[in-house]
Amino acid sequence: MSNKTNRRDFLGMSFAAVAAVGGAASLVGMKQAWDPLPSVLAAGFTTVDLANIDLMPGKPQIFSWRGKPVFILLKTAEMEKFDGDLVIGDNRYTVNIGLCTHLGCIPAWKKDGWKCACHGGSFNANGQQTFGPPPKPLVVPPFSLEGTVLTLGQEGKESKAMIAARA
């Protein structure tokens, strides 16, 4: 009798083991089917030549990078100087991903900072949160600088410095 029971137990456990491995493998496959596609990951670089975009001081422009808006602001002389500024000659720039760090709406520029319509969050010209639910400053996209040309998506020392200053 006990002999038989053991055989059944063994069969049951073997079945459970095979089912568990098969189930886990299928889950991994299904998970990967939902990952961003290679073509989406590859199309991740945007270049902006700051000398050619007629940026007016105090009026940020919006560029599209990986389907997200990127704000580039040329600061006016009155705006506070900030360690994280991107400095080219006499010009000081702020570079942000233009998505509120609360829930991802696009904040609008109002005179001297960004205000988000969704839940009332505000950010100053340095991209730091000043009011409302945003838990942290606007995100700095990875970028590198060559002369006046920004390459969004390629991490460089300039974006690292800006990220470090904001944290």
Next chain:
Amino acid sequence: MAEIKESFFSADGLEKRLAGKKFWKTMMTEYWIPKDINFLWAMGVVLATTFAILIVSGIFLLMYYKPDTALAFDSVNYTIMQEVAYGWLFRHMHGVAASVIFLIIYIHMFTGIYYGSYKKGREMIWLSGMLLFVTFSAEGFSGYMLPWGQMSYWAAAVITNLFAGGSLEAWGLVEWIRGGFAVNDATLTRFFMLHVFLLPLVIIKLIVVHFYTLRIPHVNNQSSEDIDYDAEAEKYLAGNKKESKVIPFWPVFLSKDFAVLGIFLIFYFYLVFFNYNFAMDPVNFDPANSMKTPAHIYPEWYFLWSYETLRGPFFDMFGLKAGDIGLMIFGFAQAAFLIIPFIDRDPDILPAHKRPRFFIWFWIMIIDLLVLTVYGKLPPTGANAWVGFYATAVFLLLFASMPFVTKADAKARGAL
């Protein structure tokens, strides 16, 4: 299995094979419903019918809809609305039914809370019902994305962002859900799949479970009386229909239901033909644009109360970021009503008007949800932010106080 000799091609033979009469008896003619009920007990059939309307209208929309970011907006707003014969009707029926079904779900839910139909033997009905509510919410959200207008896009962006978990910064999870860095074509197509296949399948299964969990404990009644169904059924079957406290589901109970259903459908088709605009936000008639947020983003009316709990706490407290607190409360709000059977400490099943403290609790809850709903639509600035904050606090306090409120009622009645 007993061998069946009667021909397959005879009524008798089929009956022998399938026992349809017995099934019909169990599910219909001898499924006993209390007499002591009112129109609020008809909401289940109203919901089932509205769901059927959603499936049928959805099938017709599905034949012309294109789940592709380049084609979706025009396939809805041009092809379906202007070219397909009665396409406008199917769209308005689908949109209005999606909105109205939440109104009925809320009525159904709060009827259950008022009459204590969630406890002492009926917990499984309550839990399966709340799972249906959560799945219907996912169904509503995924469907709202499909017309690919501005509200579709930004609702999708905001809601998928929630999965980053605030300061947890689980961006990998968000990008996995979206299939990209931002809401994109892959997001639209996978939510299309969820909306037209996986979630409806889950809903249909949950409805079956919901019906099944109701069949054994039976439906509650207006005075929450504990009825001996066997004894009352015997009276009814013996012809003492007047003395019996029960009626069969079919044809007696359903005939009442159909009367209520008739009134509901007149209301529903009035909305479909003359007032469909409330379910058609004008902002969503601008095509999706990832570079421009609408001035003010708000969800459909049925999500407003939980949305308001998300943004209720707008300043940091207890060493936590405002956004994280909001997210935690929002997460709790989605599942809050699931726990009601387990925090009600009153041992008796009674309607709220026989539980004086719970009665007050119930109406404060209704008022608070209405306040949250109204302020969820208003811009979160100035005094509005404070109303939202306090209404969110009241919502949490109501759940925290429920064990004590219900216990105090039981003590006053002498039941504890």
